[in-house]
Structures are given as structure tokens and as C-alpha cells.
Amino acid sequence: MDREDLRQRLLEERERMAREIAELDADLSKSLEDSSEESPYDQHMAETAAVTLDREIDLTLQDNAQATLTQIDRALHKLDNATYGLCDNCGKPIGEGRLQIAPYATLCVDCKRLQERNR
Ligand SMILES: [Zn+2]
Structure with missing residues (x-):
């Protein structure tokens, strides 16, 4: 695989990750809004737990996507200084x-x- 093909592949992957992070971001701020609207007198424990779990999964996914994005940037940098x-x-x-x-x-x-x- 030549360098330009590689760069293209990395940039595409980077695009995909950035989109994923943005989507998770939207999910996360939405779930924050949802939970702040809940009245303290009307809390269904199970539901709250499920929301918390969803949030945790989203956060983990976001962490992973962010880590991959950082790695892609690093790989692009290595491509530039020929240590790829x-x-x-x-x-x-x-x-x-x-x-x-x-x-x-x-x-x-x-x-x-x-x-x-x-x-
Ligand atoms: Zn090694």
C-alpha cells in the first residue's frame, strides 16, 4: 500500500470516528437533559439505572472512539515523518x-x- 492510499484510509477512518464521537455526544447530552427533567418524586429506580447504564456504555464507546482518533492522528503524524x-x-x-x-x-x-x- 503506498503512502497516499494509506493517508486516505486513515483520513476516512478519522472522519468515521469523529462522526461517531459527535453522535455519542448528542446522545449523552440528550440523556443528561432527560434525567434533569425527571422530578425527584417520580423516580423509577429501574428506569434510572437503565439510563445510567446506557450513559456508561456511551461514555466507554466515546472513550474508545477518542482513543482511536488520537491513534489515527499519531499514525498520520508518523506517515509525515517517515516513521510510519x-x-x-x-x-x-x-x-x-x-x-x-x-x-x-x-x-x-x-x-x-x-x-x-x-x-
Ligand atoms: Zn514494539
């Missing part, structure tokens, strides 16, 4: 196969595993 495809941590090649699946990967499989274990 090299691991941020150990400097070894990330590997063609891994980049095919996740073009925004900035860590090799080994370092990624380490990072996840230390989380």
Missing part, C-alpha cells in the same frame, strides 16, 4: 499484516500486549 509502520515503543517494524487490519496501529504486537497487560 515502526513501533512507537521499540522501533521495530509493526508488520504488514497488522497494519492491514489496523492501519493506525502505532505499536507492534509484542508492545501492544505488554501495554494491555500493564493497564
Whole structure:
């Protein structure tokens, strides 16, 4: 895959993530409005719990999307300074196969595993 194709793919992915974050944002502010309208005398516990859970799922999704977006920016930056495809941590090649699946990967499989274990 050449650099311009890659950049295009990353920019498309970035667009998709930004849209997802915006949608989740809209969801979140909507659920905030909903809960503030609720009267304290008319609270159905189960319903409130479900709303809270929805909110938490949205927040997690938003966190993930935000993290991916940051990673895409990082990958684009690496593309510019010709370190794309090299691991941020150990400097070894990330590997063609891994980049095919996740073009925004900035860590090799080994370092990624380490990072996840230390989380
Ligand atoms: Zn590495």
C-alpha cells in the first residue's frame, strides 16, 4: 500500500470516528437533559439505572472512539515523518499484516500486549 492510499484510509477512518464521537455526544447530552427533567418524586429506580447504564456504555464507546482518533492522528503524524509502520515503543517494524487490519496501529504486537497487560 503506498503512502497516499494509506493517508486516505486513515483520513476516512478519522472522519468515521469523529462522526461517531459527535453522535455519542448528542446522545449523552440528550440523556443528561432527560434525567434533569425527571422530578425527584417520580423516580423509577429501574428506569434510572437503565439510563445510567446506557450513559456508561456511551461514555466507554466515546472513550474508545477518542482513543482511536488520537491513534489515527499519531499514525498520520508518523506517515509525515517517515516513521510510519515502526513501533512507537521499540522501533521495530509493526508488520504488514497488522497494519492491514489496523492501519493506525502505532505499536507492534509484542508492545501492544505488554501495554494491555500493564493497564
Ligand atoms: Zn514494539
